[in-house]
Amino acid sequence: xxxxxxxxxxxxxxxxxxxxxxxxxxxxxxxxxxxxxxxxxxxxxxxxxxxxxxxxxxxxxxxxxxxxxxxxxxxxxxxxxxxxxxxxxxxxxxxxxxxxxxxxxxxxxxxxx
Amino acid sequence: xxxxxxxxxxxxxxxxxxxxxxxxxxxxxxxxxxxxxxxxxxxxxxxxxxxxxxxxxxxxxxxxxxxxxxxxxxxxxxxxxxxxxxxxxxxxxxxxxxxxxxxxxxxxxxxxx
Numbered sequence: 001x002x003x004x005x006x007x008x009x010x011x012x013x014x015x016x017x018x019x020x021x022x023x024x025x026x027x028x029x030x031x032x033x034x035x036x037x038x039x040x041x042x043x044x045x046x047x048x049x050x051x052x053x054x055x056x057x058x059x060x061x062x063x064x065x066x067x068x069x070x071x072x073x074x075x076x077x078x079x080x081x082x083x084x085x086x087x088x089x090x091x092x093x094x095x096x097x098x099x100x101x102x103x104x105x106x107x108x109x110x111x112x113x
Numbered sequence: 114x115x116x117x118x119x120x121x122x123x124x125x126x127x128x129x130x131x132x133x134x135x136x137x138x139x140x141x142x143x144x145x146x147x148x149x150x151x152x153x154x155x156x157x158x159x160x161x162x163x164x165x166x167x168x169x170x171x172x173x174x175x176x177x178x179x180x181x182x183x184x185x186x187x188x189x190x191x192x193x194x195x196x197x198x199x200x201x202x203x204x205x206x207x208x209x210x211x212x213x214x215x216x217x218x219x220x221x222x223x224x225x226x
Binding site for chain 1: 117146148154155156157158161169171203204205214215216217218219220222
């Protein structure tokens with residue numbers, strides 16, 4: 001049972017345009033969501049997070065949107081740059097002492113020059 | 114400050130053998146989590162340790178085990194290796210996972226032949 005789903009295995013975007021990465025979840029108890037970026041042969045690096053009390057969080061070129069009623073979140077990158085080419089994972093966790101993160105399968109973002 | 118250090122970086126083992134992987138978290142981080150990453154499967158949670166106690170465990174067979182030492186360093190062990198255990202094993206540490214996310218090491222690439 002996949003509680004966090006990233007339905008697009010890959011996404012190709014022109015440099016300078018907006019990249020939109022999507023993530024759906026099924027567990028309504030999730031109240032904290034994170035996005036990680038991963039380059040080959042490296043561990044994932046934390047990008048941005050959002051609490052369920054918010055519907056938007058912005059950090060530079062990265063914005064995460066949360067739609068609780070649809071159980072959907074998205075990561076917007078604008079403008080997209082070649083260095084953004086990587087695999088992006090979304091993850092979710094509940095607000096109790098169990099800090100286990102539930103991960104999506106990842107979306108490979110390719111930025112075309 | 115030093116990041117999360119995983120050793121070794123690469124490992125080749127024969128089916129049926131056992132293996133021990135090591136992780137040194139960031140100084141001050143008491144939570145250490147282990148993940149398995151295989152192509153198309155995203156990050157699969159193995160277990161999490163906090164102050165030498167296993168706090169969470171994923172859905173892996175008992176061949177996968179771990180421990181954490183008083184200095185927060187952690188090891189994971191896989192016994193009776195199978196071909197399907199070939200993967201990138203990632204360790205992540207955190208002080209407060211929900212606020213700061215996890216910091217990942219570069220991983221150990223295990224190949225079982």
